[in-house]
Amino acid sequence: MTNGGPMDDDLALLDRYAAGDREAFDELVRKHQKPLYSLLYRMVSNADDAADILQKTFVKAFTGISGFERRSSFRTWLYQIAINLAKNLYRDRSRAAQVSLDDVVIRKDPKTLENIIRKETRERLYRALAELPEKQRLTVILRIQTQKTFEEIAGIMKCSVGTSKANYHHGVKKLKALFEGPEQGNDHAVHE
Amino acid sequence: MQCTNNDIQELLPAYEQQLLDRDDRARVEQHLAGCEDCASELALIRMLADEPVPDLGEAFWTALPGRVYREVREQEQRKRPGGLMDLLGGLVLPRWTWAAAAVLFVAVAAWFLVSPEPVEIARTTAPDSSSLSGDMLDAESLDMTELDDAQLDSLGSWAARELAAIQLQEEPGDLFTNGFDASTDDKLAEMTAQELEHLSGDLDEYEYEEDEEEG
Numbered sequence: 333m334t335n336g337g338p339m340d341d342d343l344a345l346l347d348r349y350a351a352g353d354r355e356a357f358d359e360l361v362r363k364h365q366k367p368l369y370s371l372l373y374r375m376v377s378n379a380d381d382a383a384d385i386l387q388k389t390f391v392k393a394f395t396g397i398s399g400f401e402r403r404s405s406f407r408t409w410l411y412q413i414a415i416n417l418a419k420n421l422y423r424d425r426s427r428a429a430q431v432s433l434d435d436v437v438i439r440k441d442p443k444t445l446e447n448i449i450r451k452e453t454r455e456r457l458y459r460a461l462a463e464l465p466e467k468q469r470l471t472v473i474l475r476i477q478t479q480k481t482f483e484e485i486a487g488i489m490k491c492s493v494g495t496s497k498a499n500y501h502h503g504v505k506k507l508k509a510l511f512e513g514p515e516q517g518n519d520h521a522v523h524e
Numbered sequence: 525m526q527c528t529n530n531d532i533q534e535l536l537p538a539y540e541q542q543l544l545d546r547d548d549r550a551r552v553e554q555h556l557a558g559c560e561d562c563a564s565e566l567a568l569i570r571m572l573a574d575e576p577v578p579d580l581g582e583a584f585w586t587a588l589p590g591r592v593y594r595e596v597r598e599q600e601q602r603k604r605p606g607g608l609m610d611l612l613g614g615l616v617l618p619r620w621t622w623a624a625a626a627v628l629f630v631a632v633a634a635w636f637l638v639s640p641e642p643v644e645i646a647r648t649t650a651p652d653s654s655s656l657s658g659d660m661l662d663a664e665s666l667d668m669t670e671l672d673d674a675q676l677d678s679l680g681s682w683a684a685r686e687l688a689a690i691q692l693q694e695e696p697g698d699l700f701t702n703g704f705d706a707s708t709d710d711k712l713a714e715m716t717a718q719e720l721e722h723l724s725g726d727l728d729e730y731e732y733e734e735d736e737e738e739g
Contacts, residue, residue: 358589365588370577379578390592395599457571476537476572501530504565511568 342406346397361390364407367478368414374477375418375470377458385421389414408487415470415488460510468503475500527561536562540569 342363348356368389372382392413393400400409461469467489474480474488485496527533532555538544539552556563671679 354593357593361589361592362585365585369580373577374575379580383580383584387588387592387595390588391595391599394592394596454571454575457568458575461572472572476540476569477575479537479541479543482534497530497534501533504533504568505526508565508568512564 343402346400346406349394350397357394360406364410365390368410371411371473371478372414372418374473375415376421381421385414385417388417392417404487408484411488412490419466457507457511460507463510464503464506468499468506471496471499472503472507527559527565529555529559529562532559532562533565536566536569537573540566540573 342360345356345360345363349360365386369382369386372385372389373379376382376385389410393410400406461472464472470489471485474485475482480488482493482496482500485500486493489496489499491499532552535544535548535552539549544552556566
């Protein structure tokens with residue numbers, strides 16, 4: 333399973349920053365900016381919004397650094413701030429309305445039917461994801477799209493590991509049901 | 525069929541990322557071979573994980589730390605205390621203490637502003653003659669505007685007495701008795717006729733000498 337970046341490295345950089353080391357500040361931002369942006373983009377589905385929230389996340393984190401008690405990792409704390417800021421934006425908008433083909437990297441010729449179908453399938457999936465309850469949606473994003481462990485998810489969402497797993501399972505099941513739609517039928521037999 | 529094997533389903537994202545060890549990978553693959561539910565779930569996971577994220581460009585990433593740093597500094601500057609009022613505002617005290625302090629401050633300021641300095645005022649009693657000249661030489665000029673009501677009344681009383689004394693001295697008919705006291709008449713009345721004649725003779729000789737000098 334993947335692990336996050338070393339906690340001690342971030343704390344050492346924070347100590348250096350507190351002592352006036354400007355380079356330590358830049359290093360902390362460079363280290364976390366792209367993973368944070370990926371998460372934010374997947375939450376808000378808009379590159380400009382994600383970039384804007386990304387900057388606000390760092391500003392809020394460093395101006396409020398005295399509130400970081402070091403009980404979690406600095407990365408977890410950054411994720412918490414970023415998620416809260418993204419939630420505020422997401423609540424005002426429907427994720428489905430923000431899905432834009434222009435934001436999707438097209439690897440093949442978009443004029444082929446196959447790619448069109450693929451695009452439509454993706455859009456359907458993203459719309460289904462947008463309809464999930466907030467905690468389930470966030471858990472699915474963190475687990476599948478940012479490769480966080482359930483322990484890390486529990487830290488970010490301030491819940492137990494068991495709760496993070498339950499949110500994941502419920503979220504994926506509902507996602508499948510929404511994606512497949514009523515025409516696919518839901519009368520699956522239970523088996524292991 | 526809806527699969528309830530949570531253990532396998534929890535491993536699917538890591539399997540998709542190729543992060544499982546050999547044993548876990550084999551276990552998942554064996555399960556996937558016989559579970560359509562988990563197979564379709566894996567397909568969804570791949571689609572989600574594969575969602576491309578548009579790159580913001582190298583210029584953005586290079587500039588971001590500097591932009592963040594500047595904004596952090598600006599916000600810290602805005603938070604800095606602005607002076608005495610901010611300092612006082614930061615002091616958490618009951619309102620009545622501030623009111624009491626303000627009243628005390630005004631009272632002290634008023635006392636210093638209104639309370640008069642001790643000044644030399646005009647004497648209301650006759651000075652000692654031995655020190656009269658000294659007093660007259662050392663007296664300071666008096667600023668009437670600095671006197672309070674009680675002092676003005678006192679001064680007025682003194683002036684009235686002095687004026688009255690002067691008026692008594694200047695009344696007509698009293699010039700001849702200026703410097704004379706009432707006992708002179710009594711003394712004249714007690715003189716014998718011989719003594720009065722003798723005094724009259726002296727007065728005649730005095731007048732004759734004056735006439736000789738004026739002549």
